[in-house]
Amino acid sequence: MPVITVNWWQGNDRHARKELVAGITDVVTRVSGCPDDAVTVIVRDVEPDHWGKGGQLADESRSWRGRR
Numbered sequence: 001m002p003v004i005t006v007n008w009w010q011g012n013d014r015h016a017r018k019e020l021v022a023g024i025t026d027v028v029t030r031v032s033g034c035p036d037d038a039v040t041v042i043v044r045d046v047e048p049d050h051w052g053k054g055g056q057l058a059d060e061s062r063s064w065r066g067r068r
Contacts, residue, residue, distance in 0.1 A: 002028050003040045009058070010045040017043050 004024055012020075021041045029036045048058035 001038045001040070002032060002034065003042065004028065005042045005044065007044045007046050009051065010047050012045070 006020065006024070020043065024041050025036050025039045028034070028039045051058040054061070
């Protein structure tokens with residue numbers, strides 16, 4: 001029973017989450033051989049000011065602006 005957690009920036013819509021969950025489930029079932037109803041995918045929306053890399057918050061870094 002795989003449980004996959006995805007953390008991504010807040011702002012993605014329901015359609016994008018649905019597509020992500022379906023795609024991850026497809027890959028996991030294909031690779032592991034388990035049934036799709038055994039795969040759990042948890043999607044967490046994270047605000048850019050709660051996401052840091054390279055010592056900077058995402059909402060303060062030029063290289064991260066505009067990314068999703």
